[in-house]
Amino acid sequence: MAKEITERSQDYAQWYNDLVIRAGLADYSAVRGCMVIKPYGFAIWERMRDALDTKFKATGHQNAYFPLFIPKSFFSKEAAHVDGFAKECAVVTHYRLRNGADGQIEVDPQAKLEEELIVRPTSETIIWNSYRDWIQSYRDLPLLINQWANVVRWEMRTRLFLRTTEFLWQEGHTAHATAEEAIHETKQMLDVYADFAEQWMAMPVIKGVKTEQERFAGAVDTYCIEALMQDGKALQAGTSHFLGQNFAKAFDVQFANAQGGREYVWATSWGVSTRLMGALIMAHSDDQGLVLPPMLAPVQVVVVPIYKGADTISVLRDACQKLVHECQAVGLRVELDAEDNARPGWKFAHHELRGVPVRIAVGMRDLENGTVELARRDLQTKTTVSRDGIALVCQQLMNEIQETLFNKALDFRRSMTFEVDNWEDFQRRIEAGGLVAAHWDGSGATETAIKEATKATIRCIPLDQKSEAGSCIYSGQPSQGRVLFAKAY
Template identity: 45%
Template structure:
């Protein structure tokens, strides 16, 4: 970690995303403007999710942003969970609306109404759709990408004939999220089940993937919910089964959002700015002429030929032939997270070589121009992805604590970390399953339960608060 990361992680984060030109602030409280590079990161995440959807034959739809109040009132737990964050539209011009409309916080209620109309027979099931949309949750404390009043996401919604099939989809999606984060974003995660107090409003079970940031805090990077028949009963979503009997469908919903962009930055960034996995970075290769290159036209010609070659192979490559100094250019493209920098000057041209600098490594490499082929560059990009994932895994493991058994030990751990300016990280604890002990941990330490991992590194036998037999082994952490 850089000095600023250690000293003031939030300041480092805000400085990094602004220097990289990912976003700018808007005049609407808690909302941001996505600049081109920032939105491209989201588009590349969209592409990965859409590949999964096409593979699973789940099609995209779009629903209205405004949701009638009466829809929310049909599922009491759901409306109670979202009520504090809901913005309402109550009038148009000078005319009061007969019924208020909420700005969409999520779409279970709207989609439930449509499922009621669309699903009639077992032949219609499973019914599986996805929506790309903006949603609104009027956050009191905001942080760009990670927690904003308006954010972008995808939300999948499915209806099934029985619980088994619905749960299969719920966990299949979660497994896809794990794979996408590790193989595309180079972010390791813990997959598991949320505790009842942390699950989605109206869900029977919520499952999540939790990622550790460089300040040791958790980001809930994706969720998948088994909703049972709650929304089906609220919206009368029934189907005629093979026995000619009416039955309620079992529904699911699942999502990842633009908070993944924040997680990317916080997991991989360094003192120079963005460090982005090559599969998602807007600029994979930046070509930079150096030295008195304007006196030697062949330098620019060679770089343009290289650019054409790499572009034809599908690589994202740019040529910076601006009048800025090499040092300014190097700094600029490091801040923006370009994965590879290729330098070419008069001496390099004379010796038929080029200089290559990987964004995540300190040393430069010198290679023959004859080696500069798309397969060579792709190999370098793949190696960088693997390094980023391994480094993130090492960081997470280093800051995961498995031997804290009591609340007193947890408090002492936190105290020592604060004194030594260290990261408290993730703590694996035993939990008796009661809301009382969960609430006490949060009140006395600021740590919240992240999830009950499917495959914990160890099984805890005793509750961290009262020493009683543990029903679950749980990850806890401070979180965004």
């Protein structure tokens, strides 16, 4: 057992916290609800960011940057939007400090802002205020912008990566001439997220639409990708919104169409955040520590020499260094851990904790036999293999591990997804965890009643929902298809 990490079976929440801290992903900070993302954690985030950014560019988007501060008056222009976010906004009211009478620094009451500034919880309003000036004609459309930024939502209760007061994310904001085109964009970006989650994070997701209650404040439709965590709770990993003309109308963004008429533009917004880090951690990791998919692992292969007496050190280091170069030559991210201040066993445990997918150990015995010891983090297996061609073997192994992780997560999700047709089974299943596919009558009142009774929410109406006549699990009213219920993060 890994030292310092609570076992999942004992306390899942504590396991998660221990992992984040001990694997060096993040620290608690001096500010409540805010975290410090440490270099190793940030390296993973950077890889996510770069992969997503490439996908955004490939679908025609450009990056830009809008202000952190939003004038309070902007916020109130879209009624649903302000309702959704008002309760969790940080507000800047002053712009200067001064020395107080007791020698303490205090806010200078003279320096009160004429109009308070909201620290952005999301940027629709400040961005659409600019879009009004940017968009005149249908020739300016579509406008496809993304920004990488930090946002602040004053949450009551926070958890490292999963819900922090300040978090990093990207938010795409696009403007289109027609509703069809905007809807297409919304779905396209949902696909981008789903592909990223499955191909890069090795995390299977379900694409779906949110119910009215779960919808983004100000959206016409909210699409989402939902993932199932190891404890049986669902996690919303990304959202893509069709905003209709809500923000265009609120900010008076019109364009001249080809016929010379004036129309409001159609909008989308979409985002994923550092919450994905939490999803990644909970999707694959075990009681030994982090398990990272090779495509996102900052270090894919770690090489550990096994010294035997001082005279072997330089020989082994040279041999390992050569191995490292070979791995680098085929594009692997490889690290040599040749420090003499930790023994092999400690290093093994350490790199397992950090989730490095593959470990190569090389001792004198291997040098004599022309072999190395290869260990897989995901299966916790180790084998002695020929040293020749090891770089290509590792390269191939990366694909295998990536696939194994995805399949394992998919198998898990399948084993935790249940079709349920009566209320008693429903309650039992929800209590036990997992995704429950059940009929729902489509009413918000029923949704609320189910939530109050079981704490389960409708995660989404799956896009691939089968048309199937049934009756609502709760009310018995007719239903045309199953929706997914789960307790969620």
